Amino acid sequence: AEDGYDLWLRYAPLEEASYATPRHVMAACSDPSATIDAALDEIDRATQSMLGEALPRADTLQGGTLVLASPECSGMLENLPLPSSYEVGVDGYAIKEIRHSGRQITLISAQSDIGVLYGTFDYLQRMARGQNFTGVNIVSRPKTQLRLLNHWDNLDRHVERGYSGQSIWDWHRLPGYLDPKYTDYARANASIGINGVSLTNVNADATVLTPHYLEKVAALADVFRPYGIKVYLTARFSAPMELDGLPTADPRDPAVQAWWQDKANEIYTYVPDFGGFLVKANSEGQPGPQDYGRSHAEGANMLAAALEPHGGNVMWRAFVYSAEEPEDRVKQAYTEFVPLDGQFADNVLVQVKNGPLDFQPREPFHPLFGAMPETPLMMELQITKEYLGFSTHLAYLGTLWEEVLSAETHATDQRAPVASVIDGTAHDYEITGMAGVANIGSDRNWSGSIFDQANWYAFGRMAWDPDASAEAIARDWAELTFSRAPEVADIITGLMMGSREAVVNYMTPLGLTHLMGTGHHYGPALWVDDLGRADWTPYYYHKAMKDAVGFDRTETGSNAVDQYAGPVAQKWAGQDTVPDELLLWFHRVGWDHELDNGNTVWEELVRRYDLGVSQVEDMQTVWHSLEHEVDAERFEQVSAFLAIQHQEAIWWRDASIAYWQSVNGLPLPEDVAAPA
Numbered sequence: 001a002e003d004g005y006d007l008w009l010r011y012a013p014l015e016e017a018s019y020a021t022p023r024h025v026m027a028a029c030s031d032p033s034a035t036i037d038a039a040l041d042e043i044d045r046a047t048q049s050m051l052g053e054a055l056p057r058a059d060t061l062q063g064g065t066l067v068l069a070s071p072e073c074s075g076m077l078e079n080l081p082l083p084s085s086y087e088v089g090v091d092g093y094a095i096k097e098i099r100h101s102g103r104q105i106t107l108i109s110a111q112s113d114i115g116v117l118y119g120t121f122d123y124l125q126r127m128a129r130g131q132n133f134t135g136v137n138i139v140s141r142p143k144t145q146l147r148l149l150n151h152w153d154n155l156d157r158h159v160e161r162g163y164s165g166q167s168i169w170d171w172h173r174l175p176g177y178l179d180p181k182y183t184d185y186a187r188a189n190a191s192i193g194i195n196g197v198s199l200t201n202v203n204a205d206a207t208v209l210t211p212h213y214l215e216k217v218a219a220l221a222d223v224f225r226p227y228g229i230k231v232y233l234t235a236r237f238s239a240p241m242e243l244d245g246l247p248t249a250d251p252r253d254p255a256v257q258a259w260w261q262d263k264a265n266e267i268y269t270y271v272p273d274f275g276g277f278l279v280k281a282n283s284e285g286q287p288g289p290q291d292y293g294r295s296h297a298e299g300a301n302m303l304a305a306a307l308e309p310h311g312g313n314v315m316w317r318a319f320v321y322s323a324e325e326p327e328d329r330v331k332q333a334y335t336e337f338v339p340l341d342g343q344f345a346d347n348v349l350v351q352v353k354n355g356p357l358d359f360q361p362r363e364p365f366h367p368l369f370g371a372m373p374e375t376p377l378m379m380e381l382q383i384t385k386e387y388l389g390f391s392t393h394l395a396y397l398g399t400l401w402e403e404v405l406s407a408e409t410h411a412t413d414q415r416a417p418v419a420s421v422i423d424g425t426a427h428d429y430e431i432t433g434m435a436g437v438a439n440i441g442s443d444r445n446w447s448g449s450i451f452d453q454a455n456w457y458a459f460g461r462m463a464w465d466p467d468a469s470a471e472a473i474a475r476d477w478a479e480l481t482f483s484r485a486p487e488v489a490d491i492i493t494g495l496m497m498g499s500r501e502a503v504v505n506y507m508t509p510l511g512l513t514h515l516m517g518t519g520h521h522y523g524p525a526l527w528v529d530d531l532g533r534a535d536w537t538p539y540y541y542h543k544a545m546k547d548a549v550g551f552d553r554t555e556t557g558s559n560a561v562d563q564y565a566g567p568v569a570q571k572w573a574g575q576d577t578v579p580d581e582l583l584l585w586f587h588r589v590g591w592d593h594e595l596d597n598g599n600t601v602w603e604e605l606v607r608r609y610d611l612g613v614s615q616v617e618d619m620q621t622v623w624h625s626l627e628h629e630v631d632a633e634r635f636e637q638v639s640a641f642l643a644i645q646h647q648e649a650i651w652w653r654d655a656s657i658a659y660w661q662s663v664n665g666l667p668l669p670e671d672v673a674a675p676a
């Protein structure tokens with residue numbers, strides 16, 4: 001059934017095989033590792049599905065053989081030209097058609113078996129997209145080292161901000177029962193280069209660190225290992241107190257340090273290649289080093305010291321802000337972390353959300369990017385759509401991520417786009433990484449909707465290559481998921497490329513932000529002004545009054561704009577130079593403030609809300625044109641979700657306009673259609 005379970009690994013039958021389609025497959029070693037076996041299995045499965053029968057295995061070289069080889073797997077064939085580590089790094093790969101011992105072969109090779117597996121997935125996906133392999137010559141290496149999914153999954157299987165069912169980790173049945181889904185999950189991740197998963201919620205308690213759970217964690221790690229995926233866990237800072245009754249969790253206390261060292265040693269007896277800890281500390285009520293007057297660096301370094309002998313890393317989140325702190329929320333992380341630059345241990349990465357607020361439909365890039373040259377910064381993206389309509393609204397996030405990754409920080413003499421900070425080139429970081437908050441759950445289609453699978457896919461591709469094009473990724477996904485017919489793939493790619501801007505238009509145009517319903521973050525709540533916590537209150541973010549709207553973050557206001565490098569700050573500080581998209585994020589202006597296109601802010605707001613609704617209508621029309629190109633099951637589900645999105649875009653528009661009018665008393669602009 002076309003229920004979405006197969007994700008982008010559907011391997012739809014090929015009408016005709018490319019001329020250079022191999023006739024046999026072989027690994028260049030007689031006793032392949034579990035990873036090479038996984039690659040061979042994937043080739044079986046994929047060719048069975050695409051070509052009607054699995055490629056036969058060859059044990060001697062013949063013309064037309066697909067050969068898998070690495071330094072570990074080369075014994076059976078002499079003098080195979082393996083790529084150098086300069087070309088492919090530890091886990092990149094090469095796919096080449098070559099002549100070897102007088103035979104024409106296709107060689108997938110790497111410096112490691114996992115590189116071969118990545119190359120195999122790339123090869124099979126290209127085959128699925130109908131690529132012709134004659135003379136193929138592909139070299140790919142990831143630009144970041146740590147490419148992680150962060151699950152916000154609790155042990156009771158509730159997923160924080162999850163919209164696709166319960167957690168896929170069935171803790172109750174682990175370790176005795178290994179759901180085959182875990183293997184499919186690992187395949188999907190490996191197919192896009194993801195090499196780590198943090199299993200538990202950053203808000204979870206410390207239970208997962210107990211032996212009873214570590215056994216279960218070990219069972220998952222065993223399933224993932226052949227696919228190159230390491231397991232990480234969240235480490236609640238107060239764990240020594242909660243699990244073993246220590247009187248304190250102060251990172252300077254030797255007993256606390258010893259506790260973490262013992263705990264790390266213990267974890268490695270269960271999971272010898274354990275990746276490390278992900279930590280949310282002193283943020284939204286979580287315990288942390290500041291409870292004892294210690295800095296984030298001291299806290300992170302204590303955990304880092306415990307992991308260091310085993311080669312593990314600490315990912316310390318920079319998502320910190322507090323209600324007691326009067327400083328503008330979007331400034332607080334920079335204020336706290338920049339002074340700590342250079343103080344973190346070598347195996348610590350600071351994990352920073354793409355923007356300074358919280359995964360909004362649009363934010364400027366986080367000012368920490370470029371501001372911590374001595375501290376490896378990872379980027380944290382949110383794949384699950386907490387603020388973008390959960391799993392019913394169609395919003396392809398590739399464009400959102402491309403926007404932030406390509407933004408220029410001007411942190412060095414070069415323009416230093418955010419991507420160059422993340423891939424380590426701007427500041428010569430020793431370790432690099434990217435994390436995505438997973439949108440995966442127990443739903444049959446994994447992600448809650450078919451189009452949300454594209455966000456998982458795009459995350460992996462962009463973690464591998466932060467300079468990748470959102471459009472190219474959308475097209476690859478559309479071809480793999482729906483159809484390799486160019487007309488169909490074009491239409492679906494177009495639909496995806498405009499989708500996020502539609503959401504921005506009907507929810508938070510012109511730099512407005514954080515106007516969603518309190519707590520659940522679904523639907524408009526612009527009018528909420530009395531939550532008792534300014535930093536969670538919509539009014540705090542728009543500050544609309546009779547004469548003006550927007551948050552002044554220039555010198556005359558919070559001056560958050562000053563946290564950016566000179567050229568960026570200058571541009572955004574000017575009401576005439578800031579792009580319209582960020583106007584009300586940085587500025588407070590009159591409703592009659594005129595924009596470049598001649599509209600007043602009021603007129604433009606109304607126009608954009610309307611545009612957002614009509615963009616969703618266009619998406620519906622376009623989707624309906626595909627009725628006969630897409631299977632009925634997926635067609636109907638997408639259609640129904642688009643209808644929900646349409647209704648809710650109208651809800652956003654009408655509620656927003658009505659609220660603004662109750663404040664500014666202005667009539668609807670004349671040339672703009674009245675809300676239905």
Ligand code: GCW
Pocket residue numbers: 152160161202203280284319358359386
């Ligand atoms: O986006 C906000 C969410 C919280 C989340 C927090 C965080 C895990 O509303 O649910 O908690 O961010 O990133 O820590």
